[in-house]
Each structure stands twice: as structure tokens, then as C-alpha cells.
Amino acid sequence: MMTIHEIGKEIRTRREALGLSQTRLARLADLSRQTVQRLEAGTIKDLSFQRLTRLMSVIGLNLDTPSLAARQRKNGLWMAAKTSSVSYRREMSSEELEHALFSGTVPTGLQSNLLHFLDEAPLPVVVMAVEETAQQEKVAPATIWTNVGKLGKQLGAIRRELWA
Structure with a gap:
């Protein structure tokens, strides 16, 4: 069984690989930056199971044994594009979403889809889409977050404060 200190190290490694600052991760997980900092440093004394699992879920980890194996089998861009196309006349493809995330431009006719992605997609799906875009475009995840x-x-976007 892993200690909270070991889990904190895994979280830090994963956060850095995703190009997330402690502040942004804290916002995504609805925690304080100090909580994330103390968890990563191994100095946190008490953190509820719910808060820990919510944080880990955002970055694609779980408590079974923190591992990316299950995450890497998922197609995050495809999942995100499907999530963003619910109830819209035109479906956004994973390639169009990737291009939007890579370029920072809104595809013509897909403003509603992209806004739905930013405001309604589950946060772990957004993180997966950012990570896959960065990998496929061979850029740092921080570029995609920008x-x-x-x-x-x-x-x-209503959740624009999360993305700032």
C-alpha cells in the first residue's frame, strides 16, 4: 500500500507531465493550491478520501496502483469530441478538436460544440484531450493549456476561470 507521501510524488510527476501548475490543478480539483503543494511535498496531515480521489481522477490516476495504463487505453480526444457534440446539428471530429486546442482558434460552425467542451465536459476528459493534443502535436502541454x-x-465560457 502506498503512503500519502508516495501518492503525492506520483501526483506531482503526473501534474508536471500534463503541464499543469499547482494552481491550475487545484482549481480543476476544487482544492486550494496549498493543499496540492502540501500533498506533493508530503507534509499534508489530513486529506479526505473524496478530495484525494477527485484530484487523482482529474489527472487520470486512481488508487488501485497509480498507473497510466488504463488512461493510455482511452481515446481522450475522441471522447471529448463526442461529449462536445451532444444535441448539435454538426458533430465535431477529434481532429477538429485537436486543431482547435493546438491552434487556439475556433473552428467555423463549431463554436457551440467547443463551448460545450469547455463548460460541460468532465474535467478528466478535458485533461485527456489536452494531453493527447500535446503528444500528437509534439508540443508541451502548457502550450495547449494556454x-x-x-x-x-x-x-x-462559464468555466473560463478554470482555464485562465
């Missing part, structure tokens, strides 16, 4: 922030601001 573009997500631009898209959120441009489209007036």
Missing part, C-alpha cells in the same frame, strides 16, 4: 485559456476567454 490555448484552452484563450478559447475560454474568446467564447465567454
Whole structure:
């Protein structure tokens, strides 16, 4: 069984691989930055199971044995594009979503889909889409997060504070 200190190290490694700051991860998981910092440093004394699993879920880890194996079998861009196309006349493809995330531009006719992605997609799905885009485009995840922030601001996303 892993200790909280070992879990904190895994979280830090994963957060950094995703190009997330402690502040952004804290916002995504609805925690304080200090909580994330203390967890990563191994100095946290008490953290509820619910808060820990919510944080881990956002970055694609679980408590079975923190591993990316299950995450890597998922197609995050495809899942995100499908989630973003519910009830819209035109479906956004995973390639169009990838391009939007990589370029920071809104595809013509897909403003509603992209806004739905930013405001309604489950946070772990957004993180997966960002990670896959960065891998496929061979850029740092932080670059994609910057573009997500631009898209959120441009489209007036309700959750734009998460993406800033």
C-alpha cells in the first residue's frame, strides 16, 4: 500500500507531465493550491478520501496502483469530441478538436460544440484531450493549456476561470 507521501510524488510527476501548475490543478480539483503543494511535498496531515480521489481522477490516476495504463487505453480526444457534440446539428471530429486546442482558434460552425467542451465536459476528459493534443502535436502541454485559456476567454465560457 502506498503512503500519502508516495501518492503525492506520483501526483506531482503526473501534474508536471500534463503541464499543469499547482494552481491550475487545484482549481480543476476544487482544492486550494496549498493543499496540492502540501500533498506533493508530503507534509499534508489530513486529506479526505473524496478530495484525494477527485484530484487523482482529474489527472487520470486512481488508487488501485497509480498507473497510466488504463488512461493510455482511452481515446481522450475522441471522447471529448463526442461529449462536445451532444444535441448539435454538426458533430465535431477529434481532429477538429485537436486543431482547435493546438491552434487556439475556433473552428467555423463549431463554436457551440467547443463551448460545450469547455463548460460541460468532465474535467478528466478535458485533461485527456489536452494531453493527447500535446503528444500528437509534439508540443508541451502548457502550450495547449494556454490555448484552452484563450478559447475560454474568446467564447465567454462559464468555466473560463478554470482555464485562465
